[in-house]
Amino acid sequence: MADFLSGYSIQNWLESCPQGYLEGTVYGHKPGEQEIELLKTNPVLHEDAIRTTVQLVVGERAALAASSGLINSAPDEASKRFLATQTLDEARHVEIFTQRLYDLGVRKEDLESTIARFANPNLVKFAGVLLEKVDKKDFVAGVVGQNIVLEGMAFSVFEMMYALNEPMNPKFAQTLSGTIADERRHVGFGENRIGSLLKEHPERKPDIEKMQKDMSYFMLATFADAFGETRAVDELERIGQERSHAQFHGADLGAMDPKEMEDLLAATVLKEFKTRLGRLGLQYQTPARP
Numbered sequence: 001m002a003d004f005l006s007g008y009s010i011q012n013w014l015e016s017c018p019q020g021y022l023e024g025t026v027y028g029h030k031p032g033e034q035e036i037e038l039l040k041t042n043p044v045l046h047e048d049a050i051r052t053t054v055q056l057v058v059g060e061r062a063a064l065a066a067s068s069g070l071i072n073s074a075p076d077e078a079s080k081r082f083l084a085t086q087t088l089d090e091a092r093h094v095e096i097f098t099q100r101l102y103d104l105g106v107r108k109e110d111l112e113s114t115i116a117r118f119a120n121p122n123l124v125k126f127a128g129v130l131l132e133k134v135d136k137k138d139f140v141a142g143v144v145g146q147n148i149v150l151e152g153m154a155f156s157v158f159e160m161m162y163a164l165n166e167p168m169n170p171k172f173a174q175t176l177s178g179t180i181a182d183e184r185r186h187v188g189f190g191e192n193r194i195g196s197l198l199k200e201h202p203e204r205k206p207d208i209e210k211m212q213k214d215m216s217y218f219m220l221a222t223f224a225d226a227f228g229e230t231r232a233v234d235e236l237e238r239i240g241q242e243r244s245h246a247q248f249h250g251a252d253l254g255a256m257d258p259k260e261m262e263d264l265l266a267a268t269v270l271k272e273f274k275t276r277l278g279r280l281g282l283q284y285q286t287p288a289r290p
Helices: 002-008 010-021 037-041 043-073 077-103 108-118 121-135 139-165 170-200 202-229 232-238 258-279
Strands: none
Touching: 002 010, 002 077, 002 170, 010 077, 010 170, 037 043, 043 077, 043 108, 043 121, 043 139, 043 202, 043 232, 077 108, 077 170, 121 139, 121 202, 139 170, 139 202, 139 258, 170 202, 170 258, 202 258
16 A cells, blocks of 8 residues: 555655646636636626536535545545645635636625525535535545545546637636646545455445445536536527537537537546446446436
């Protein structure tokens, strides 16, 4: 265990993250970069950007609560130190996505009411399943829920959002690229650490698999809501704005309608779940379709 955990040390985190891909950035992007004018001036695209960013804040607040809550239940010092770095990562994510809401014109005094207005109820329930395990100091289930399920979902969501934004919104794309790098590290820790613990406690598998099934249901429901609510594609067509033909897992996002993008994202995340859970010796549980 000590050998692989050395790759998740605080020293490694310092060298790769604040002294690495985040060096010279301000809230995750180059100094002076701004949101594109179209997002500020078009009311439909503006609201869509705020709604989307609120979901990121809600998810990252859950990740912050989970990673910080898991520190004291970790069975070894190396895991505690890694989770301390992850807690700072998640706090940074909360801050940078909150800052994006401010950049989009949300007033600081309206932050909580804006989050309450746009937060997806299914995403809140998704977080609730995870945080229940964390509150019970269930380290194994908590890390699977946090570092495999939540982070695995976030990784693919951020990748799709990066592909959509990279050609037209470099400020937000760079912000996303830093979070993707963080999530990759978090998922790697989850796979490495929990694999060994599950070998020691195979009796935990059924309970953890049920948690994965419950979280996956609320994740799919969140995707259905999010893509069902978006009006961005129709609005871009209405104003004659050409969509970005970004590629995501071999698909042209600019040629897809919201339902097709939802299906692609869901299939991508669930495929990753099956692969990662399989490496841990867990049987993926298929949730009901919302």
